Amino acid sequence: MKRNPRFNHLTAALLALSFMAPFCGAVVNTMPPVVDISSTSKTIVIIDPAHGGGDYGSTGGGIREKDITLKAARLLKQKLESASADIQVFLTRGSDTAVTPEDRAGFANSRNGAVYISLHCDYVPSASSEGYMVFYYSGDRLSGVSPQGIEWQKVQLLHLADSTALAALVDQYMKSPLIAAPGSAVQDANDTLPLASRGVRQSALLCLEGVNMPAVAVEMGNLNNTADAGYLKDDGMLGRICYHLEEAIVNFIKGQSARRQ
């Protein structure tokens, strides 16, 4: 029987494809999207709405963390871009999809971000514990730093000083009364958030470790606390939280550029 060469090639290709299928999937999943960063002179802010897709994050008070973080990220983007024409904002996810921490960091790093803010809602086992908390990456671990240098996936260790300053600034702006934003839900001239400050803390956070720029994670409230869950459910209050975050980020960027001049 004479062999058909076209048939043989097809068979070989199909066999190769079937064995390589999982590896192809892995490559597609971890490749950060390509972007032309040379086309903008704006300051890039990356907002990371934590969790998404099958990863709900924390849950409580009838809400899911992944929904609140996406809503807050969109609000914060809007506020930052209207606060300054020199700021351009990118979200690490724009819909309810699962994105790996590596892809989020890759996305931010490929866009040369100046600031990275990861938005979360906390779950504190003590239901009476209330308020927001600001985290920056913990370099206080035995791994990550060796005599040869810093592991690439823990590049955030290079930015600890700036991230510490950013965390302190975010905490300060979240707890301080600000002049109410025009059209905000606040009746008073001052906008003071009802959320308590649980302060600033270091943690070995997956969402920050591969980020090559000053970065913080903000837990906007405790979903195990009825009052906090109520605040985060309220769109008006979420808008006010984002206004305080926006002011902190804008002032951090101003401080950074003043230091550079």
Added chain:
Amino acid sequence: MDKKVRPEKTTAVRRQFLYALAAVILFAILYNAATYYGWFSYSVKPRLLNVSDYKLYDSGKKKIKAVVFFGAADTDGLKPAPCVIFESNQPVNEIKQLLEKMFSTPAAAGYVNVIPDSTQLREAYQDKNGILYLDLSDEFSKNCKSGITSENLAVYSIVDSICYNFPWVKGVKILIDGAEKQDVAGNVSLEGVFRPDMNLSAVKL
């Protein structure tokens, strides 16, 4: 006979070959997908330790006073609580006793549970650099509420309790079901070695 018409026998053999080939390709795709998405696993779980097992880890009746860190009911941190274990010839066996007690003791008044439900200690061993490897059952990760604070409290309740009582432990590496895992429940990384964070309880080391 027309040259282009194949004999029936050859066509039947070719058809059978094609069916066999299709079956092999389908099997390869399914096998790869199953391995990639972890639909089955080859790992054999070692026997889990039971609460009564810590009796196996002492070597006498001499009691040692220890302190463990549970979740505080009124703050977002940890709170110390007294505990008694028995002396052992093997220091790591004292740690096993301590953890078994922590995992099996329900929260008393003023405390909350921060160790995820049904977590069990599979094994604990040390290396020559003072790093303690803790192999925990997958309930530690599966039953942990997602949230930076809940995940941190689960980790540091264990790490702080060990480092406070056993100063020779320089760091703790947490394994889940005998393997490295990326995170506790979506937020806190398990990739590194943890050192104690006594800020969570305001107790000095």
